[in-house]
Amino acid sequence: MTTNRRDFLRQAGAGMVAGMLPMSMVKLSFADQQQDFFFAYISDAHIQHIKGNQFVRNWDQGLIRAVAETNLLEPKPDFVVFGGDLAQLGTKPELDHGAEILSGLKYKTYAVMGEHDYYLDLGDYWSELYGDQYYSFDHKGVHFIVLNSILTYDDWTFERWPTAEQRMLEMAGLDNPNGSPFMVGDKQLKWLENDLSKVKKSTPVVVLSHSPLQKIYRGWNFWTEEAEQVQKLLKPFKSANVIYGHVHQIQYNQIDNIAFTSVMATAWPWPYPASYAQAESHLPMLTVPINRADPFNERDATGWQFINMHSGRMDMHFNLYDNANRTVAFNRERNRPEDIKYQPQSHRIPPQQHY
Numbered sequence: 342m343t344t345n346r347r348d349f350l351r352q353a354g355a356g357m358v359a360g361m362l363p364m365s366m367v368k369l370s371f372a373d374q375q376q377d378f379f380f381a382y383i384s385d386a387h388i389q390h391i392k393g394n395q396f397v398r399n400w401d402q403g404l405i406r407a408v409a410e411t412n413l414l415e416p417k418p419d420f421v422v423f424g425g426d427l428a429q430l431g432t433k434p435e436l437d438h439g440a441e442i443l444s445g446l447k448y449k450t451y452a453v454m455g456e457h458d459y460y461l462d463l464g465d466y467w468s469e470l471y472g473d474q475y476y477s478f479d480h481k482g483v484h485f486i487v488l489n490s491i492l493t494y495d496d497w498t499f500e501r502w503p504t505a506e507q508r509m510l511e512m513a514g515l516d517n518p519n520g521s522p523f524m525v526g527d528k529q530l531k532w533l534e535n536d537l538s539k540v541k542k543s544t545p546v547v548v549l550s551h552s553p554l555q556k557i558y559r560g561w562n563f564w565t566e567e568a569e570q571v572q573k574l575l576k577p578f579k580s581a582n583v584i585y586g587h588v589h590q591i592q593y594n595q596i597d598n599i600a601f602t603s604v605m606a607t608a609w610p611w612p613y614p615a616s617y618a619q620a621e622s623h624l625p626m627l628t629v630p631i632n633r634a635d636p637f638n639e640r641d642a643t644g645w646q647f648i649n650m651h652s653g654r655m656d657m658h659f660n661l662y663d664n665a666n667r668t669v670a671f672n673r674e675r676n677r678p679e680d681i682k683y684q685p686q687s688h689r690i691p692p693q694q695h696y
């Protein structure tokens with residue numbers, strides 16, 4: 342892959358003209374531009390059922406619009422990823438309604454399991470709709486891995502919350518100390534190790550997960566228990582990138598050679614937890630200052646995002662509703678993604694140290 346900043350900014354500019362779209366575009370650029378390709382990433386629709394055929398309008402409209410706009414994209418994406426949390430409680434009517442909307446996509450769609458999609462029957466119905474819960478595929482020289490990172494300890498699943506309703510209601514809130522930490526689990530870790538053992542270290546790897554494969558904030562489950570083990574498996578690769586949903590906000594980080602970025606939700610933004618300040622709660626520290634979404638604006642952090650992955654690293658352009666556009670570009674000298682507007686100083690203090 343090669344640096345192609347000018348193309349990236351031109352593409353980002355084209356997107357701005359097109360207006361705010363409720364999904365993300367991920368472009369992978371290579372030395373030979375003929376090899377470049379895009380995929381679209383829609384995440385966190387949280388379809389919520391009211392009764393009969395009524396659903397909470399804002400959220401199903403967000404997904405309906407994302408599907409319609411994705412179908413109109415030019416150039417056309419090679420495929421679409423849906424990043425999980427199709428449903429809000431996870432009931433069958435919610436999953437069915439969400440799946441019906443997503444079925445309008447004209448492109449091959451890869452689905453990622455979100456925790457809200459899981460609690461009905463621990464993923465069985467979701468698998469009827471979308472097949473395997475973790476898998477890999479190769480596309481134009483890039484190895485893609487989809488993980489189910491929202492598994493729970495059996496203790497929670499079978500003893501504390503034996504019914505679908507209990508699981509759904511317990512996990513519907515953000516700030517619930519009773520929630521089970523998210524897991525990848527031993528079986529999937531073994532599968533991942535085996536899958537990656539067949540991939541050349543020079544092959545770019547892109548991991549698509551629902552929860553962050555880094556430990557950001559346990560109190561809100563911005564967390565995956567075996568994050569370090571997954572990172573260890575990704576570390577030998579020249580280019581490893583993790584793209585995740587779940588957090589409904591702009592996040593980016595860099596750990597060793599692994600670049601992390603979140604994609605925004607079609608449903609609503611989450612604020613940034615003030616408890617980012619509690620150092621023990623978020624390991625590792627967020628190494629890069631990040632700008633906050635406006636938690637009082639229901640569409641903030643639900644805008645359009647363009648990710649350009651060149652030389653194995655991601656640049657992101659965010660076009661936010663009623664908020665300043667942002668570009669987060671990879672700084673090769675400091676080996677980390679940085680917001681180009683907010684980080685001109687060389688020693689900016691990470692946000693958690695402001696508290």
Ligand SMILES: [Fe+2]
Pocket residue numbers: 385387425426455587588589606
């Ligand atoms: Fe979500």
Ligand SMILES: [Fe+2]
Pocket residue numbers: 425426455456457551586587588
């Ligand atoms: Fe989630």
